[in-house]
Amino acid sequence: MTTDGAAITATASMRTVRVHRFKRGDEAPRTEDHDVPVDERTTVLEALRYIQLHDDPTLGLRHSCFHASCGTCGVRVNGRERLACVTKLSEVSGTIAVDPIANLPVLHDLVVDMAPFLARFPHPHPIVRGSELVPGSVAPEGIDELDRYEDCIECGLCLSACPVAATDDTYLGPAALAYAQRLLEEPRGADRDAILDWADQDAGAWRCHAAFECTEACPSGVRPAQRIMALRKQLRRRRDDRSRDVATAAPPTGGPG
Amino acid sequence: MSDTRAPSSERDPGVDEIVRSRRGDGPVSRKLPGPVAWFDLRSRSTGHLAFSLNRITGLGLVGYLYLHLAVLSTLLGGEDSWNGFLELATTPLFLGLDLLLVFGLLVHGLNGTRLSLIGSGYVPNHQKASFWALMAFGAIVLVYTALHIFGGES
Numbered sequence: 001m002t003t004d005g006a007a008i009t010a011t012a013s014m015r016t017v018r019v020h021r022f023k024r025g026d027e028a029p030r031t032e033d034h035d036v037p038v039d040e041r042t043t044v045l046e047a048l049r050y051i052q053l054h055d056d057p058t059l060g061l062r063h064s065c066f067h068a069s070c071g072t073c074g075v076r077v078n079g080r081e082r083l084a085c086v087t088k089l090s091e092v093s094g095t096i097a098v099d100p101i102a103n104l105p106v107l108h109d110l111v112v113d114m115a116p117f118l119a120r121f122p123h124p125h126p127i128v129r130g131s132e133l134v135p136g137s138v139a140p141e142g143i144d145e146l147d148r149y150e151d152c153i154e155c156g157l158c159l160s161a162c163p164v165a166a167t168d169d170t171y172l173g174p175a176a177l178a179y180a181q182r183l184l185e186e187p188r189g190a191d192r193d194a195i196l197d198w199a200d201q202d203a204g205a206w207r208c209h210a211a212f213e214c215t216e217a218c219p220s221g222v223r224p225a226q227r228i229m230a231l232r233k234q235l236r237r238r239r240d241d242r243s244r245d246v247a248t249a250a251p252p253t254g255g256p257g
Numbered sequence: 258m259s260d261t262r263a264p265s266s267e268r269d270p271g272v273d274e275i276v277r278s279r280r281g282d283g284p285v286s287r288k289l290p291g292p293v294a295w296f297d298l299r300s301r302s303t304g305h306l307a308f309s310l311n312r313i314t315g316l317g318l319v320g321y322l323y324l325h326l327a328v329l330s331t332l333l334g335g336e337d338s339w340n341g342f343l344e345l346a347t348t349p350l351f352l353g354l355d356l357l358l359v360f361g362l363l364v365h366g367l368n369g370t371r372l373s374l375i376g377s378g379y380v381p382n383h384q385k386a387s388f389w390a391l392m393a394f395g396a397i398v399l400v401y402t403a404l405h406i407f408g409g410e411s
Binding site: 079106209236 | 283284285286288289291292294295299300301302303304305307308311372375376377378379381382384385
């Protein structure tokens with residue numbers, strides 16, 4: 001099957017795909033069922049493209065690379081956060097409900113506004129990529145997970161899966177906090193205290209309730225929850241250090257007078 | 258190669274910045290409205306189960322605290338009032354509620370200990386195993402308690 005969903009074989013079976021629909025001006029979202037011919041390799045994205053091409057060209061979805069690299073096709077498939085381009089329909093039983101990722105405003109059908117997601121990141125938002133290292137180079141000493149955060153494709157699935165973000169739109173969220181921890185692991189000149197101050201705000205690292213759904217949802221192995229826990233450890237150490245400094249600096253009280 | 262300036266505290270994304278960043282007026286997609294989403298375990302994993310259990314038991318224990326205070330207030334009614342409550346407290350229904358209380362205490366206490374360790378940056382890679390291990394320990398304690406509570410009557 002090609003990426004435009006047009007070449008599904010005649011021998012394919014039919015599956016029902018229930019798609020979330022919402023257009024600006026609509027009173028409320030609704031769902032719409034479409035029968036789509038599928039084979040064992042058909043992906044959710046291909047099914048959605050088929051609907052666009054054959055049933056309803058107004059279906060709004062976002063995608064780009066078709067190989068889990070760009071992070072733009074994040075959706076919820078039967079409630080679970082997935083990248084549509086690498087999720088096979090054969091992995092999902094029954095009616096396939098495709099909804100936009102949660103906890104972000106819906107712009108159009110399956111397309112959400114990613115601006116509130118990106119606004120959560122510490123600014124500026126440095127990018128460090130392993131591919132920019134010269135061949136044969138090794139990670140700096142003490143950096144044993146260089147690739148982890150670099151793998152973040154900013155798809156927003158972690159924020160969608162997070163139960164805290166479900167009730168708190170101001171929570172910085174897993175991706176942004178994992179990014180802060182990544183910066184601490186390899187600051188490259190960044191101010192560590194400023195990063196820790198940023199993560200220490202009310203809506204920051206302490207707001208996480210350790211459900212680890214972000215790690216479950218992450219399609220790139222970033223393990224945001226583990227990153228947040230590591231961030232907390234550093235925050236706690238800094239608080240301990242500061243308390244110790246205050247105690248050391250405090251003038252002695254009492255004594256013989 | 259990259260911009261490595263520190264995050265600026267002036268640009269911290271608080272409520273205003275996140276809200277301002279919205280480009281449309283579409284509804285925020287939710288799995289379920291409000292805190293109900295905390296208890297929706299469909300398509301969720303062990304961590305979410307632990308998260309939900311902690312909230313349910315936490316709310317239950319807060320409710321129990323007030324119930325406990327109300328029960329203690331029967332002492333104000335004198336010895337007869339208190340003895341009357343004790344008769345009620347030894348009925349099978351009440352003993353069952355006692356067991357439910359122990360269940361809540363075990364889940365909340367053991368999971369809370371686990372969360373303290375994980376949340377402080379210890380054993381974050383073993384959150385599932387630590388949950389099930391502690392729940393297994395809790396189950397043994399619960400069974401022992403049940404035998405003690407109900408066996409003690411015979």
